[in-house]
Amino acid sequence: MHHRRLVRKHCFKVGLYWQGLTHDLSKFSPSEFLPGAKYYQGNRSPQARERELFGYSPAWLHHKGRNKHHFEYWSDSDAQGGFISVPMPPKYFAEMICDRVAASKTYKGKDYTDYSPLEYYLGRRDKARMHPQTAQLLEEYLTLLGEQGEKAMFTRLKQYVRDSKKRRNFNDGQSE
Numbered sequence: 001m002h003h004r005r006l007v008r009k010h011c012f013k014v015g016l017y018w019q020g021l022t023h024d025l026s027k028f029s030p031s032e033f034l035p036g037a038k039y040y041q042g043n044r045s046p047q048a049r050e051r052e053l054f055g056y057s058p059a060w061l062h063h064k065g066r067n068k069h070h071f072e073y074w075s076d077s078d079a080q081g082g083f084i085s086v087p088m089p090p091k092y093f094a095e096m097i098c099d100r101v102a103a104s105k106t107y108k109g110k111d112y113t114d115y116s117p118l119e120y121y122l123g124r125r126d127k128a129r130m131h132p133q134t135a136q137l138l139e140e141y142l143t144l145l146g147e148q149g150e151k152a153m154f155t156r157l158k159q160y161v162r163d164s165k166k167r168r169n170f171n172d173g174q175s176e
Contacts (some may be wrong), residue, residue: 016095070096074092075129085129101117125139141157
């Protein structure tokens with residue numbers, strides 16, 4: 001619940017009120033809640049332990065398939081059966097950043113710094129299969145967080161979400 005409260009607080013800073021209120025509600029489903037309670041360790045995701053035991057995490061598969069703020073949601077197979085990813089829509093991208101900052105604060109505790117989310121990302125970047133545009137943007141925002149702090153990063157992220165809504169509304173008006 002601590003993590004959800006932090007995500008909500010961060011989402012509210014960027015104007016994503018509904019996403020802040022509904023963030024990760026699938027974690028209360030039996031498919032996610034029961035393994036989460038069983039494998040809870042406090043310093044990392046319960047799904048990491050589930051992967052160690054079974055080679056994969058059924059809870060994670062359930063979670064990423066229902067929560068659009070995970071870049072893994074935005075992937076598919078192409079016509080040849082290969083992996084493809086697509087850029088994340090701005091409001092889900094912004095929620096992903098809120099989620100990553102909150103997760104870093106939760107897992108790092110008193111050792112958290114504004115560089116923690118970037119360090120985590122850079123340590124796993126080679127494993128991530130996100131769209132290059134999303135990856136580049138994520139690194140830019142996490143670098144901004146580390147260098148200029150939360151206020152600057154969340155202010156710019158809020159503007160990014162607002163600008164995307166304006167572009168969408170403009171484009172919608174042009175198609176009529």
